[in-house]
Amino acid sequence: MLISPDDQLSFEKSRPGRRGASLPADRCAKDKLFEKIPDHFKRRRPLLFPELSEPEIVRHFVNLSRKNFSIDTHFYPLGSCTMKYNPKVNEWAAGLDAFANLHPLQLEKTTQGILKVMWDLEGYLREITGMDRFTLQPAAGAHGELTGMMLVRAYHDALGQTKRKKVLVPDSSHGTNPASAALLGFHVIELKSNARGRVDLETLEKHLDDETACLMLTNPNTLGLFEEEIMQITKRVHEKGALLYYDGANLNALMGIARPGDMGFDIVHLNLHKTFSTPHGGGGPGSGPVGVRAKLVPYLPVPLVTQQGQNYKLDFDNKKTIGRVKSFYGNTGMLLRAYVYIRSLGREGLFKASEDAILNANYLKEKLKVAYKVAVDEPCMHEFVLSLKSAGVHAGDVGKRLLDYGFHAPTVHFPLVVEEALMIEPTESESKETLDLFVKAMIEIAKEIIEEPDKVRMAPHTMPIRRPDEVMAARRPILSYRDQLRERILLAEGAPT
Amino acid sequence: MHYQPLSTEDKQAVLDGIGVADINELLKGVPSSLRHPKINIPPALSELEVQRLLRELGSMNQCVGSSLSFLGAGSYEHFVPAAVAEVTRRNEFYTAYTPYQAEASQGTLQSIYEYQSLMTELTGLDISNASHYDGATSMAEAALLALRHTDRTRVLVSEAVHPHYREVLKTYLRGTPYEVEEFGLNADRTFNVDDFKSKLNDQVAGAIFQSPNFFGVLEDLEGLSDKLHGLGALMILVGHPLAYGALTCPGEWGADVAVGEGQPLGIGLQYGGPYLGYFAATRSLMRRIPGRLCGMTQDSEGRRAFTLTIQAREQHIRRERATSNICTNQALCALAACAYMTLLGKEGIREVSEINMDRAYYLRSRIGKLTGFEVDMKTPIFNEFVVKSAKPFSRIQEKLVKKNIFPGVEITQFYPKFKNEFLVCATETKTREQMDAFVEKLAKC
Amino acid sequence: MNFPKELRYTKSHEWARREGEKVVCGITEYAQKEISDVVFVEVPKRGQAAEQAKAVAVVESVKAAFDIYAPMSGKVSQVNADLESRPELVNQDCYGQGWFFEIEASDPSEWDKLMTAEEYEKNIQNESVK
Incomplete structure (x- = not known):
C-alpha cells in the first residue's frame, strides 16, 4: 500500500x-x-x-x-440532504460563553435565556408546521422517527388498539422509515408508487385496515414531487383509525407554502440540520424535533419546556409520556443555531428560502433535460431525480465525475424506485452563476458518456484518492490502528489475502 | 436575506429559464386549500440586531464559565486545549456531509478512523464505531445488541447507572418483547452483588454496569465477565472515558461492550448537547455494531484510502432489517474528541485522569471534615462523590448560587430515597484555592 | 453457466446436494454472479431448525444483503466456518468450498419439490426475459 x-x-x-x-x-x-x-x-x-x-x-x-469537499468550498447538490449555507452568526451565537458554557443540571433560574430560546423555537416550529407541540429532545432525524413511532405505538396502546402493527411506507421512502418502524416491532409494508411517482390511492386502500398503525410519508416525496392527493390520503388513513407520520426531510420546499399540520399529519419530525441551516458536521450532530397534534401531546417525551408567566421551566409532568429518548434536553447547541436562523430570516426570509429552492431546482431540471432523462418530468419542488438508465454508465459514475469538475456528487442510486437515480437538490443558497456552471459541467459529462465513457467510469481523476476498494474493506475490515498492526502480523504469518 | 443570492433580476432570469411567468405555475399540485398558511413569526432582524438579541438572551443565563461549578452527573467541565476548536471550526469539516463520497471526504474519513483507533485504545476493546448521539442512547443500543446477539429477552442494569440512561433504555424497550430489570445498591453506593446474582438466569442477554458509577464510585468488577460469559450473556460497561487514562479499562474488566458519554473528551457543556456517545465492542460483535464504521483499504492505484464499510447492516441498504435505524453519527463531536485525545497524547491522558482524582479526593477530605456534612471517605472514586447534608440541599444551593457557586447536583431528584444528598464533582479545572473557597462558603451554609 | 446435474435447485437460487440423510446447500453460480463480490456470509447456528423456503442465512455484498432460504426442512447439522474469514470462496467455488450449511432433512419428500438443473436453467431464462 x-x-x-x-x-x-x-x-x-x-x-x-x-x-x-x-x-x-x-x-x-x-x-x-x-x-x-x-x-x-x-x-x-x-x-x-x-x-x-x-x-x-x-x-x-x-x-x-483540505481533503474534504464542504458547502463552504463547493456546491453540494446532494438530494434529500438540503446542503444549504450554514450562517456564521449561528456559530458565533453557539460559541458565546453564556450558551456554550451552561451545565444542563443548573438551577432553572440560572438558565432562563436558553430556556426562552427553546420555548420560542418550539413556537416557531409549531407555526411553520401547523402542529400543536414539539419535543426538542431527538438528536437527529432518524432519532426523531424512532421517537415518532414510539408515539404511534403509545397512542394505539392507550386506546387498546394493540393489534395495529402494520406501518405503511411508500417504496420511494428513506431507508430510515422502515428501519425505525421495524425497530419497534412494527410490520412494514411497502406501497408501490404509481406511474407519476406518487402514492397510489388504490394501493393504499388495499392495505389500509384496522391493523394499520400508521402511514409514513415524505411530502414532497423523494422524487421532489408534491403528493397532490394528500387530502384524500390523510382522510382515508384517518377514516381507518390510523395515524399519519410526516418525514420532514423535505420541509425546505414548504416553508410558507403549505403546512403538514394543515394536510392532516399527526406527527412530524424535522431535521434542523437540513431546513434550518445547522451544519452537517461531516455526519452530525443533527437535531430532530418531533411535533404532534393535540391528541398525541400527552405521550411526548419529558421534560418539555414550558412558559409560566415571565418564567420558563422544564416540565417533567406529562402523564402518559413514552419517557426520555436522550439524556438532558436534546442537542441544545443545534436548537440555538436554528433559533438564530429563524430570527435572522424572519417570516418573509423563510418563505423566500423555500421559493428560491423551488426555483433553483426547476431551473436546473429544465436546463438538464436536454441531455438527461428526468424520472418524472413535471414541475418539481426543491429537488428532482434524473435517471441514467440505459446511459451506458452508472449514476454513481456521473456523481464521481462531477467531483473532477469541482462539484460534490448528487445523491445517487436513491430513491430506489428510479433505476440509476441521480437526485439533485440545489437549495436556495446557490447563485444563478453557480447553477449555470453546474449545468455546463453536466452537459460536458453527457458528451463524455458518449465519446469517452471510460473517463466517466473511472472517475474521479483529480481527487486525493481514486475509487477505494470497498470489497477489500468489507471482506477484511481494518477499523483501527491496532487492526493494521494485527493485519501486518497475520500477513507475515502467511495468512491468505 | 443575505444568505439567498437570487435577486429580483436573477429570479426573473430563472423564471424565464424555466419558461414560466410566476412561481405559482410550479405549485399547481399543491391544493389551494393549503396554500398561503398564516404563519406567525417575527420579521427578519439584521445581523447586528440578532447579535444584540443573543447577547441579551445570554445575559439571562448564569453560566459555568463565570461561576465556580462543581456540577457533574453526566456532563463535565474539563480543560479543552484551544487547538481543538481550531480544528472543529475548519469549514471543510463542519460544513461537510456524511462521507458517502469517499474520494471527496478523506479528511472526515481519516479523522473517524483515528477516532475509532483512539477509542479502542482507551476502552481496551477491538472495535469502535464512528459514534452515537450520546451516552444514554449508546447504552440503549448496546442493550439491543446484546438482546439480538444472544436471542434472549432480559437485560439487567445496575441501579447505580445514570438515571437518564436507564430511563432511555426503558423508553427504547417499551412495548417490545424485551424487559429490563434493575439490581440494587449497597450502603456505599456500589452495586449489590447478591442482588445481581439472584437475578441471573438463562434469559439474561447481558448486564449493564457503570464505573465510575452515577455516585462517582469505582465498582469492583472482578470476575463478573466470567460469570456472565459462563451463562452466555454479555457484559456492558458504562463509564467516564477519562477515568480509563489511569484506571482499569473495560477491556481489562472483560467487558464485551463499552459505551458512555464522550463529552469529557474536548466537547463543551452546551446545556446538555450535542455530545458524543462512544461505542466499542469485541471483534466477535463486529457485524452487530450499530452505526457507522470507517475502514482502511486502498484505491485503484494502490494508495491508502479510507471508506465507510460493513454498510450492509445499515438502514439505507437493509431498510426494515437493519441492525439500527441510526443514520448520522456525531461526526463533528467525534472530531473534537479525536483532536483532544491526540493533543493530550499518551502521557496527557494519564495525567489528566490522575489530576481528576487528585482534585476529587482533596475536596472530599475537606468536606468530610465539615460539621453538618457527611461523606464516605473509604470508597474509591474518580472525580465525583456524594455529600449528605444535615440541612435541606435546596437551601444550600440557593445561598451558594447567589454567590456564583454551583455546589453540586441534587441526588434526591433522581433517587427520592436519598434525602438531602448532592453529587459534587471536581475535575482538573479546579484549583486548591477554588476548592478551599467553596469549602469555606459551604461551612457557613 | 454451470449447473451440475446431480444437484437440485430452488427458485431463490440455492442448490442442494444429497449425501445420505443429509443435504448440503449453497448458492448457485447465477446467484453468485448477480451478487458479485461476496464480502460476508452469516451462516445459521448449528442445531438451528430450518424450514423449507424460509430464510436461514444472509449473504452480503458491499451494497446489498440477500436472504438465503433453506432448500429443505430439518436441523442444521454443519456450517461452513471458512466463509467467516474467506467469504470470497462463494465467488471462487460456489458448489465446492463455498458451500453454506448442511441440513439433516426431516422430510425427504421435499427433495422432489426442488428443481432439476434443467428446470432451474429454464427458470432463469424466463426470469431474465421478464
Missing part, C-alpha cells in the same frame, strides 16, 4: 516523548494518593496514543480538512 507523508496517521507520525498539551503540575491531595487505590482498579494495559507536539497536530488536522 502506498502511503504519502500527508496520508500518515497521527499514530504513524508519533515519536516518543513529544507532548501536545500542557497540564498543571501541582497536586492537592496528600502524597501517594494513587498508591492507595487497589491495584486491580489501575490500568495495566499500555495506552497506544500518539505522541506529537501541538504544531504537528494542528498541521495534521488542517491538512486532513
